[in-house]
Amino acid sequence: MEDIEKRLFRNIEQLIEESKKEVAISVNQIMSKLYWNIGKEIKMVILNNQKPNYGKQVIENLSEKLSASYGRGYSKTNLFNVIKVYEVFDNEQIFHALSGKLSWTHLRKLMYIDDELKREFYIEMSKLENWSTRTLQNRMKSMLYERTSISKKPNETIKKDLEILKKEKQINQDLVFRDPYLLDFLDLKDTYSEKDLETAILADLQRFLIELGNDFAFLARQKRITIDHTDYYIDLLFYHRRLKSLVAIDLKLGDFEAGYKGQMELYLRYLEKYEKVEGENSPIGLILCSGKNEEHIELLDLERSNIKVAEYLTILPPLQLLKEKLHKAILYAKEKNS
Template identity: 25%
Template sequence: MSKSINILDEDYLQWVQDLCNRYRQSQIKAAVKVNKEMIRFYYELGRDMSEKKAEVRWGSKFFASLSRDLMTQNPGATCFSPTNLLYMRNFYRLYSNFLEITQQPAEQIEGEVIITQQLAEQIRNLIFSVPWGHHMYLIDKCSDNPTEALFYARETVKHGWSRSVLMNMYGTDLFERQGKGDTNFIKTLPSQESDLAQEITRDPYCFGFTQLCEPYNERVLKDALITNIEKFLLELGTGFAYMGREYRLEVGQTEQFMDMLFYNVRLRCYVVVEVKTTKFEPSHIGQLGSYMVAADHLLRNPGDNKTIGLLICKSKDRIEAQYALESSSQPISISEYELEKFYPEKLEGTIPSIEEIERKLNAKNEDGIEKI
């Protein structure tokens, strides 16, 4: 009887490790591919139901009938419940204006975006990369606003959001806040950089995760932000790396301390963040600008872009802020923050599963009154 032996050769052990890593990567790729194919199938089934006008053609019991027939032909399949079929139809209706353009010879304008065949294909690849549970949530929340749904789908893929994070970001109205900071980026940055820099701004910033209530001072707020640094980074947006708080710079014979210093890997630049618990004042621009100039001289490396400043205040007069920005040669954004919107402590399970919805529906008697 042959006995197994332990091979201790380093090349062999490294090869085994590489094989394990490659196997795990192939599993991930296979799972992603399967997910994309299933989402594609759901979309196409939704399209079939819409194009056939199935409910009109086959009556109000259509979804129950199709569910029964599909599950009879596909034992063990759990995706063909009446509720899920309805989601599939609504999934098609939500995104069809973006995706079905490829069937038409001419360009079409959706809002201010010209949708070409190439863009539609890019959107298709994006949509089919989002997990179905995320889509169900977006279908419920954005049924009358496909542009908003597409925004959250794009952010989900870009950042790898879980459904809990998606719910958080939707709950803070990210669609309405992103890119809305008052800035002078067009004047102070090259065009390509200014567009990307504008994209990372938000107005207002949502600091509800700090769970602070009045009264509080600036130090208490900054302590809370750093204590919740993971959520703070999520609120700041893509590509931020935390470098330090009260970051010390020696400027001549004096010391300067920046509130918070970050580096943004997408913009390839340092970002100085100043948080004020008071109304915006033009003097804040001068203070922040001096920190940014110092960072450019003392921290900026070859290949880094110009340092950007984010000034986050309790409130602001927009006209006053715009005038102050015009007076500065440094790229600065001015935004407000709010504490009112709190992040739920526990998000898992807050969306009912399809099976739970089905049980609730089946719990109703013939008169449509839910049983207790």
């Protein structure tokens, strides 16, 4: 009898929690729609009046009156926000669909991204991986878009990939892999070995998985494979659920060297032959180096072998230097692909 009552309580508890979530989503949609309509009303009035500083004057007067009648939530800053959200998401139907997936706080952060493709990337990834507003903010702060391979593709390719992600929920490697990877949380000193790096990663595996991205599952450390009576060891082995692929990671100190390609190809061919199961795609290799030799990487045509090479940073440079580095890499890649 007691077990029946416990199950009954759990079932009702689940119904209540699901209902609370539905209410929260509904309230968010209603509030977002309200703010969008307020933004539209204010924008139309401002556009129809050519007086100098008229918009600022309207906002000040309106904020004062609305705050007196409805309390907090109608400050000048918030009114400028609702105008901005209307300007950025000016299609009511699209905005309504978006507000059903993302909160007003999400939208408020997203609307200040001027680059349309970059903004679309964060929108679709937020929806796909169910990011909290805090996660979204952290991803934007770490310049995830600029570090993801897709940012280095031609604009038409980016649009096409994002459209596929939006409509079919299909993700490709360009949306998954990054360069560089930010491993400052490992707290490594100036001198460390590959073993130290691997140990530090496993000691803080949760944060490493966050940096890798959603859908990575850890499988093995120092995965032993035997070929012709010789043992080899894959530093780290993961599985990516959406790509449906094993991902072998090799950790290297210093710059990328040509010999790393053959080593990783051997690992991947072994995984393809002995570890891949039905329904999976071909294994992917990721070589993480503390430095890169771009011409070596370009000439070796690693993409054909399903191998990625990325830099990792254990100490973050000043933000401005990181921005410049990433923007240069994006420009170089787009010029090369044009």
